[in-house]
Amino acid sequence: MSQVAKKQNLAATTKIGWNREQMAQRCAQDIEDGSYVNLGIGIPEKVAQYVPDGREVIYHTENGLLGMGNSPSDEEFDADLINAGKKAVTAIPGASYFHHGDSFAMIRGNHIDVCVLGAMQVSMKGDLANWSTGAVDAIPAVGGAMDLVAGVKTIYIITQHTTKTGAAKILPECTFPLTGQKVVNRIYSDLCVIDVTENGLVLIELAPDISFDYVQEHTGVALLNGLSKKSNIADNQLVNTTYKAQQ
Amino acid sequence: MIDKRVASCVSAVANIKDGDTVMIGGFGEAGSPIELIHALIDHGAKNLTVINNNTGSGRVGLAALIENGQVAKMICSYPRTANSLVFPELYRSGKIELELVPQGTLAERIRAGGAGIPAFFTKTSVGTPLAAGKELRNFEGDDYVMERGLKADFALIKAKQADRYGNLTYNKTARNFAPIMAMAATNTLVQVNEMVELGVLDPENVITPGIFVNALIEVTQPQQESQLVKDGITYPPTKNPATNSLEKINSGATPA
Numbered sequence: 040m041s042q043v044a045k046k047q048n049l050a051a052t053t054k055i056g057w058n059r060e061q062m063a064q065r066c067a068q069d070i071e072d073g074s075y076v077n078l079g080i081g082i083p084e085k086v087a088q089y090v091p092d093g094r095e096v097i098y099h100t101e102n103g104l105l106g107m108g109n110s111p112s113d114e115e116f117d118a119d120l121i122n123a124g125k126k127a128v129t130a131i132p133g134a135s136y137f138h139h140g141d142s143f144a145m146i147r148g149n150h151i152d153v154c155v156l157g158a159m160q161v162s163m164k165g166d167l168a169n170w171s172t173g174a175v176d177a178i179p180a181v182g183g184a185m186d187l188v189a190g191v192k193t194i195y196i197i198t199q200h201t202t203k204t205g206a207a208k209i210l211p212e213c214t215f216p217l218t219g220q221k222v223v224n225r226i227y228s229d230l231c232v233i234d235v236t237e238n239g240l241v242l243i244e245l246a247p248d249i250s251f252d253y254v255q256e257h258t259g260v261a262l263l264n265g266l267s268k269k270s271n272i273a274d275n276q277l278v279n280t281t282y283k284a285q286q
Numbered sequence: 287m288i289d290k291r292v293a294s295c296v297s298a299v300a301n302i303k304d305g306d307t308v309m310i311g312g313f314g315e316a317g318s319p320i321e322l323i324h325a326l327i328d329h330g331a332k333n334l335t336v337i338n339n340n341t342g343s344g345r346v347g348l349a350a351l352i353e354n355g356q357v358a359k360m361i362c363s364y365p366r367t368a369n370s371l372v373f374p375e376l377y378r379s380g381k382i383e384l385e386l387v388p389q390g391t392l393a394e395r396i397r398a399g400g401a402g403i404p405a406f407f408t409k410t411s412v413g414t415p416l417a418a419g420k421e422l423r424n425f426e427g428d429d430y431v432m433e434r435g436l437k438a439d440f441a442l443i444k445a446k447q448a449d450r451y452g453n454l455t456y457n458k459t460a461r462n463f464a465p466i467m468a469m470a471a472t473n474t475l476v477q478v479n480e481m482v483e484l485g486v487l488d489p490e491n492v493i494t495p496g497i498f499v500n501a502l503i504e505v506t507q508p509q510q511e512s513q514l515v516k517d518g519i520t521y522p523p524t525k526n527p528a529t530n531s532l533e534k535i536n537s538g539a540t541p542a
Contacts, residue, residue: 101389101390102313102316102459102462103313103459103461103462104459117457117458118315118316118510118512119316119317119457119458119459119460120316120458120459121313121314121316121459125314125315125316125367125368130458136456136458136459136461137461138393138461138462138463138465138466138493139313139339139389139390139392139393139396139462139463139466140393140394140396140397140466142393143389143390143393143394146390147390147408166413176378178366178374178377178378179365179384179386180363180365180366180386181363181364181386181387181389181416182363182364182388182389183363183388183389183390185388185390185391185410185411185414185416186388186389186391186410189408189409189410189412190409190410216414216415217413217414217415218414219413219414220412220413220414
């Protein structure tokens with residue numbers, strides 16, 4: 040590859056595709072009316088801002104609140120009302136509080152419909168690694184991630200398609216310690232949407248101006264082309280139109 | 287007559303012995319019984335196993351208990367937060383043991399311990415390093431890992447209201463681990479914002495029935511961990527006499 044081509048390639052990997060807000064917004068399209076949803080820390084938290092109008096969604100936070108609302112005003116602030124990321128939140132009318140045993144019964148007992156999490160690596164079988172790089176000097180910390188992936192009905196992952204250095208995060212096998220085996224249902228990256236199926240990873244939708252071949256080049260496993268099975272172009276237009284309208 | 291009120295945080299923790307297992311309520315600072323923890327620091331019991339979701343922040347509360355060398359082992363799910371200074375250093379130098387447990391498994395182990403259940407099976411952690419060495423069992427086609435119930439000699443928790451029978455209510459997400467820890471400990475010590483007369487708490491709204499509670503201490507204006515951290519306060523206060531005092535730290539404690 041020539042120097043020019045390398046530079047173009049680098050520019051391409053850093054500037055094209057969906058940004059963080061758009062990834063969250065694309066994921067939000069798939070949160071159905073009436074869902075009970077748990078959102079992980081980081082980009083997943085942004086999903087709540089983009090759930091389409093008209094859908095009533097109840098947010099669960101594992102430290103004991105169903106019906107989590109927005110950040111509090113100064114008057115509403117209460118240090119005893121926080122989310123799993125230990126940020127101050129509010130409770131919506133109709134919310135409920137409960138202890139950790141009940142909160143994780145909701146999770147482990149398959150009562151929560153959707154959980155959206157970040158990822159370090161995802162395997163072709165849907166294994167997820169998102170809590171530890173396995174580094175010897177790191178302080179291991181797992182929180183509720185293993186419980187969420189083991190118990191929530193549908194697991195959505197929002198992640199950059201590759202690492203900052205361009206290495207694939209979607210791999211034949213995770214090399215980092217696992218959070219759970221065969222737990223991921225769908226991946227929303229900056230480049231595309233991928234379903235994890237019995238037959239393998241199926242690319243069902245592309246971000247604007249991204250090609251199947253480009254995604255394949257940046258993925259560690261062979262992808263199945265599922266684009267024809269879905270009216271992805273219309274979806275793309277919807278996503279981007281809505282996004283622009285909100286800016 | 288049943289009256290579980292005791293004179294002070296200091297008298298409440300007086301029977302905690304070296305080597306005891308102590309559950310401490312709280313998720314981050316929400317629900318952290320900071321006055322009881324400071325009394326345990328004053329008391330000085332050592333070689334403790336402490337069960338809490340985290341490892342505290344700054345140099346007050348749970349972090350101060352750890353820094354004071356009283357904790358031999360932490361059982362927790364997330365031993366680092368934005369302001370955790372103490373635990374990482376001790377862990378890296380091999381001075382404290384860590385048993386890392388997924389948060390829901392931690393909660394269920396505590397709940398099971400309190401409910402007389404010695405072990406249970408869960409899908410959580412199957413296929414991960416945290417299931418290593420544990421018994422696996424297949425039920426209806428899926429693998430589950432066996433986890434053991436957890437009990438403790440003492441639980442230190444924080445509640446919003448209590449009557450003298452020990453019936454408790456909590457404030458919002460400060461409830462978190464407190465009700466299940468109250469069940470799992472032989473001696474449950476509660477710092478409560480407000481003592482009320484019998485009959486004031488609607489039985490329909492009691493969260494922890496008094497049978498799970500052993501001692502109550504009214505602390506009407508508890509310290510807020512994040513504020514202490516922000517103000518650069520340490521505990522015990524002698525470490526930094528210029529910026530704080532014992533009276534300041536304990537000003538919220540009012541003997542019942």
